[in-house]
Amino acid sequence: MSSGAPRGQGQEIRLSRGASLSDFADKINANPGSLVQEMFNLGEMVTATQSCSDDTLLLLGEHLGFDVQIVSPEDEDRALLAQFNIDLDAAVDEDRLVTRPPVVTVMGHVDHGKTKLLDAIRKTNVVAGEAGGITQHIGAYQVVVPHQGEERAITFLDTPGHEAFTAMRARGAQVTDIVILVVAADDGVMPQTVEALNHAKAAEVPIVVAVNKVDKPDANPDKVRQQLTDYGLLAEEYGGDTMFVNVAAKPGTGIDELLEAVLLTADASLELTAPTDGPAQGVVVESHLDKGRGALATVLVQKGTLRAGDSIVAGGAHGRVRAMLDENGKTVAEAEPARPVLVLGLTSVPGAGDTFLAAEDDRTVRQIAEQRQARRRAASFANSRSRATLETLMEQLKEGEKTSLTLVIKGDSSGSVEALEDALFKIEIPDEIQLKVIHRGVGAITESDVNLASASSDSTATIIGFNVRASNKVKDMADRANVEIRYYSVIYQAIEEIEAALKGLLKPEYEEVELGTAEIREVFRSSKIGLIAGCMVRSGLLRRNGKARILRDGVVVAENVTISSLRRFKDDATEVREGFECGLTLSGFGSPQIGDVIETFEMREKPRA
Structure with missing residues (x-):
């Protein structure tokens, strides 16, 4: 081969998403220039340092006889953390495990009363602060309730019900232990109810159904129970294993029963344990930028204990925990598993759903964050670039x-x-x-x-x-x-x-609309004007300066003709209607004959569907 690129014999090459030809060349001990030449021979123009899409890397690998494996972001992250002796999946000794509170996600269709239900649980008013009464973020709260003679904590996540927030609902299901599915008794099962139910099933978490708004006159809780049997949720009273609780969030009816159902489900179906010692690990539930306090992230601790002063990395963001606040804005010294807290001190805003972990020092978290950022940039750059092949250059133009x-x-x-x-x-x-x-x-x-x-x-x-x-x-x-x-x-x-x-x-689309027709009954010759057609309007109307076509014996003999002047007797007319006679001159057509039909029309913009 002239370019000197080596051939593989089915040898496996592992490349990260967004890798360049230089990265590929390093793996096979080749000159990057030879791979650029190979890509050119394959009809693609790629530079040595440009981030390549998965398809480009696989195409080149197949051409050279290498088995290219694109490493998933999760595997890349594990390999990155392994460089710093961090193993997120390390087994935990049983004697280190302690019982932790259940994490409960409240899901359901928009306007079925999820936030009002959380309101009743927290005895505060959240809905008033939401635009249009619709949750637009994930809120995280912890409440303590008495249960069988002891105080038990429950962590709640509130997910938006609007259809646009699918990704946030899916994330909520992944970090949760139990889903409370809120269904309005007067509305029944709706599209986002089914979607939330599917998220919960995909995450394999138990479901407690809160049939809300049972205080309304047209409420029908039994109908909700019946509808949900079609989706595999059979109520306990019908011989199933799903707990249904009738609640009315506004007056606060059935709240205690709902919390009891959550704790009973947790005790019966789940073993909720986590280690409290060791560096904290968890997930970013939500994040935003505050004008006075900088980047803020609501995090849910899943392992270990997070303390003020810890160095943490969350996705591509890192920093030292300056302070932690609970849902009431009070300072918290430490957060144990299943505890949601607002963290201050990050250098940038992490993505919702990013994992966070505490490390030994600032230097480690900074290096992890920088490498993650570089990898994400390469991957996004590769995805955003369309493959520039010789065949597609004209299409791109x-x-x-x-x-x-x-x-x-x-x-x-x-x-x-x-x-x-x-x-x-x-x-x-x-x-x-x-x-x-x-x-x-x-x-x-x-x-x-x-x-x-x-x-x-x-x-x-x-x-x-x-x-x-x-x-x-x-x-x-x-x-x-x-x-x-x-x-x-x-x-x-x-x-x-x-x-x-x-x-x-969109460029406007026009359609032709017929205005009227007229028959030429007589043709007059004028020394000043030229040929004048004496007409009878047979249908619709004729309009001065209107567009027309001329038909002779049913055949079009002239298109794009304009009615340049229009008269009734000796008076100029703007338009002449059906049943009246008129005289007119035509520009763009110089030989009208008796018996010709003038068909007038106009172009109107079509409304877009």
């Missing part, structure tokens, strides 16, 4: 003719930004327009966001602020740069408006 709506999304929390972006990409739009998100982030809209929007290669980008605002200085800068900033606090408003904007970008 044609794509430049497409209309695109470019967005910068900023939100108050990473879960909200993720949910909004997911929802926007699910909008059904025709092929001739594109939706591009060039940046997404957590926190207030900044000058750099405006710079990025105005410098967008396609067109000026629109900035979407979800529960965040821009300062006056940033607004002035946006006005000068002609960058539009739109603010939203409820997710479906944002989805509806952006869908409307996308449809507005």
